[in-house]
Amino acid sequence: MQKGLSLPRLSGASICTVRQDMDGRGFALVDTPPFFGERLPPRFRRQRMVLPSHDKRWWRLPELAQYACWLETMLDEALPEEAVSLTSLEFRHEPSGCEDREVDRLHADGSYLRSVWTLYGPATIYRDGGIERQIPHGQTLLMTAVGRARAVGVRCTLHRRPGAGPERAVIVCSFEPRPAEPPPVSLHRNVTQASERFS
Numbered sequence: 001m002q003k004g005l006s007l008p009r010l011s012g013a014s015i016c017t018v019r020q021d022m023d024g025r026g027f028a029l030v031d032t033p034p035f036f037g038e039r040l041p042p043r044f045r046r047q048r049m050v051l052p053s054h055d056k057r058w059w060r061l062p063e064l065a066q067y068a069c070w071l072e073t074m075l076d077e078a079l080p081e082e083a084v085s086l087t088s089l090e091f092r093h094e095p096s097g098c099e100d101r102e103v104d105r106l107h108a109d110g111s112y113l114r115s116v117w118t119l120y121g122p123a124t125i126y127r128d129g130g131i132e133r134q135i136p137h138g139q140t141l142l143m144t145a146v147g148r149a150r151a152v153g154v155r156c157t158l159h160r161r162p163g164a165g166p167e168r169a170v171i172v173c174s175f176e177p178r179p180a181e182p183p184p185v186s187l188h189r190n191v192t193q194a195s196e197r198f199s
Helices: 012-023 056-060 062-078 146-152 187-198
Strands: 027-031 048-052 084-094 113-120 125-128 131-134 139-144 168-177
Touching: 012 027, 012 062, 012 139, 048 056, 056 062, 056 187, 062 084, 062 113, 062 139, 062 168, 062 187
Parallel strands: none
Antiparallel strands: 027 139, 048 084, 084 168, 113 139, 113 168, 125 131
């Protein structure tokens, strides 16, 4: 995120819409602030990485930490009774022509709640009723995964990769209900708090 900006907040109306959508159709589309400014930093190109919430690499990736905190805070406000927390963030760079038989077809994810944000290239496709739609540019899709479907009785969000095509980059976040025991330190939150103090 650009220096001097604090963590963006959603309005009460937006939070209410996310809650209604997640409790109703099981997914929500959320306008996403430009955490990377106008261009994706070169260090994020041609990489694939998974960051658990306690990973020390968050300190080198403040933009990702701020995005993760923004999502987690939004879910805290929209779904307080479900009390979810980030378990991991995955940055995926997919080269031109990439295919994956497992995820190029409609499927539901196996965690509790997932999100996907396409940074560039063809967007992830989700099913809305009987229609397949691309996630609009600049929006994050929040999806009910198998664990949440079982827990609250909402349908899983079916989605898929767009298939072979131009290169693309996406960020996928996984959330699970907070454990009863104190979880490991969430370094993505520490990084964001430190960034806000010095911005």
